[in-house]
Amino acid sequence: MALYPPLEPFHHEYLAVGDGHELYLEQCGNPDGVPVVVLHGGPGGGSSPLLRRLFDPRHYRIVIHDQRGAGKSRPRAGTNHNTLAHLVDDIERIRQHLGVSRWQVVMGGSWGSTLALSYALEHGERVASLVLRGVFLCRRQDMDWLYTEHGAARYRPEQWQRLVEALPAGEGTVLARYHAALAACEDQNEEGMRLAREWTRWETHLSTLIPLTGVDVDDHAWPMARLETHYFVHEGFLPEPLLPRCARLYCPVEIVHGSYDLVCPPEQAWLLHQTLPDSRLRWVPGAGHATSEAGIGEALIAAVHRLEQRGGLA
Structure with a gap:
């Protein structure tokens, strides 16, 4: 249909x-x-x-x-x-x-x-x-699938490496570090938007069977990254x-x-x-x-x- x-x-x-x-x-x-x-x-x-x-x-x-x-x-x-x-x-x-x-x-x-x-x-x-x-x-395991090296990262290793390397140096999980880094940024400042794009690009890359290329994530990157990290560090x-x-x-x-x-x-x-x-x-x-x-x-x-x-x- x-x-x-x-x-x-x-x-x-x-x-x-x-x-x-x-x-x-x-x-x-x-x-x-x-x-x-x-x-x-x-x-x-x-x-x-x-x-x-x-x-x-x-x-x-x-x-x-x-x-x-x-x-x-x-x-x-x-x-x-x-x-x-x-x-x-x-x-x-x-x-x-x-x-x-x-x-x-x-x-x-x-x-x-x-x-x-x-x-x-x-x-x-x-x-x-x-x-x-x-x-x-x-569930915790569903978020771990997305944001640790033991899940989807094994199917998209290059994109996972890009997601991780975009982060400033620090301790903690990728999810916790993105949440802290985004929360510390002023609304849509240059650094915040850079991190938000990388966060959103990772999920966009996973969303289709054949990974899309050249997708513009700018329109929704900031709210997507801020709200996903906000919700997921609190387990929804x-x-x-x-x-x-x-x-x-x-x-x-x-x-x-x-x-x-x-x-x-x-x-x-x-x-x-x-x-x-x-x-x-x-x-x-x-x-x-x-x-x-x-x-x-x-x-x-x-x-x-x-x-x-x-x-x-x-």
Whole structure:
């Protein structure tokens, strides 16, 4: 199933959620359609026009926002009052603000899957179904895979060496050192942007099966690097491990995962599928992590259609 044509929002606004944060919020598709909310990755990745193309705009009211500090939200890259609990509360504020009684689909990719599961655990009565892409369980071992020499570094050694050598000399893990170095920089000063580019380039290089060349990461490097390091040194601000709690979720869940995902190894999707009482796992052969990878977007659209066929999306 092909992606839907490019789509412009029919409404966008800034929503104040307290603590000095304002979220960029947009709505696309049918104003009277079935309400769905799409959660971007990162943390700090920001939304993309690609996310608008995963639902039939004639049938769905598509709600997308930039999470605290990400994308167009203000303050940019702000880490104060920015935790998982805040992000979960923000989704609920958006629901109430828009007068939506229940999200028919909560779709989240990568970090967005962590957030979607956390929201469903906290507000299960407001979630009819979940569609998850590139599952990230946010365990210590998942972050070690990304940011130690024992994980993805073994598949991309040159890029790993570049990431490490970009750091000033110091003690501690690569994650802890990047977090400290970025926190010490003034907002987007020259040194901070240099480090942010290297941090973001590493993940971008891992995100596709065939590594991309010449990718410009400047637009989102600073919030991505600041927020990812902020969240990951605090283990995602999870109150307790996510996976065991997911056994309490009884809504239908569709899981889409690239079979060669180097950002979120496929084990995470498999374990989640085994834990969730009502889930279906679709492997996308020959695909990596990104929504733009061949087959990922189409598999997400097909997942929504399967939920429609079950009769859950009225």
